[in-house]
Amino acid sequence: MSTHTPAVELRLPSRLGFEKVAMSTAASLADLMGFEADRIEDLKTAISEACINAMEHGNHFNDLLLVFVTFTMEDNTLEVRVRDCGSGVKNANPHKPDMERKLHGEEEARGMGMFLIKSLVDEAEWVRNGPEDSYTRLAIHLPAVLQEGSGSL
Amino acid sequence: MTPPTKVTLDNEGALAVLRFQGDITSASKDVVLGAYEQVSKDHVQNILLDFSKVSYLNSSGIALVIQMLMEANRSGQNCRFSG
Numbered sequence: 001m002s003t004h005t006p007a008v009e010l011r012l013p014s015r016l017g018f019e020k021v022a023m024s025t026a027a028s029l030a031d032l033m034g035f036e037a038d039r040i041e042d043l044k045t046a047i048s049e050a051c052i053n054a055m056e057h058g059n060h061f062n063d064l065l066l067v068f069v070t071f072t073m074e075d076n077t078l079e080v081r082v083r084d085c086g087s088g089v090k091n092a093n094p095h096k097p098d099m100e101r102k103l104h105g106e107e108e109a110r111g112m113g114m115f116l117i118k119s120l121v122d123e124a125e126w127v128r129n130g131p132e133d134s135y136t137r138l139a140i141h142l143p144a145v146l147q148e149g150s151g152s153l
Numbered sequence: 154m155t156p157p158t159k160v161t162l163d164n165e166g167a168l169a170v171l172r173f174q175g176d177i178t179s180a181s182k183d184v185v186l187g188a189y190e191q192v193s194k195d196h197v198q199n200i201l202l203d204f205s206k207v208s209y210l211n212s213s214g215i216a217l218v219i220q221m222l223m224e225a226n227r228s229g230q231n232c233r234f235s236g
Binding site: 109 | 179216222226
């Protein structure tokens with residue numbers, strides 16, 4: 001069995017709907033690694049939000065610009081990087097949405113994506129590499145009880 | 154590239170039921186807010202939002218639902234969820 005870390009890469013057009021390709025790929029890989037169904041749903045939602053942010057805020061829905069999604073399967077961790085051609089987010093600490101304030105128009109209805117991402121995965125960070133290169137890194141870990149029985153891919 | 158959102162409206166006296174189908178994303182704005190506009194503000198006191206046939210709802214879709222709730226709140230209507 002090969003010992004290198006398996007990785008899968010997708011190149012998505014900056015068009016709404018293609019985030020579902022990343023969601024299904026994530027689901028397949030997480031299932032292969034032995035993640036439970038609820039955890040896979042969490043990851044799918046987080047990846048969807050990261051891809052949409054990349055398409056919208058990073059690439060401004062420019063069809064000529066791609067969103068690169070890289071999945072890396074470590075022993076106990078599935079890491080996902082969603083890269084776009086934007087300058088990245090300045091504030092990587094999303095505030096917790098206040099639904100009461102939203103309902104009364106005192107807070108923007110939108111702007112929950114980063115909070116959702118951070119809430120749903122074990123690790124989330126937003127990295128700025130330059131004016132035209134940034135990425136969101138997400139990771140989920142297998143619970144210790146599953147790690148003992150997980151096979152190598 | 155996103156499947157269209159479908160909404161059906163059933164009026165039962167002071168109750169209106171909005172049944173959503175398919176994806177709810179930023180592309181659903183006209184359909185979602187347009188459906189609420191069809192609900193009578195004079196006769197309908199309670200609105201049931203049925204999401205049981207929604208296959209995909211992202212944060213932009215949640216924001217649309219919040220906008221709809223804001224409108225209902227302003228009109229003094231009560232909203233409940235299902236699905």
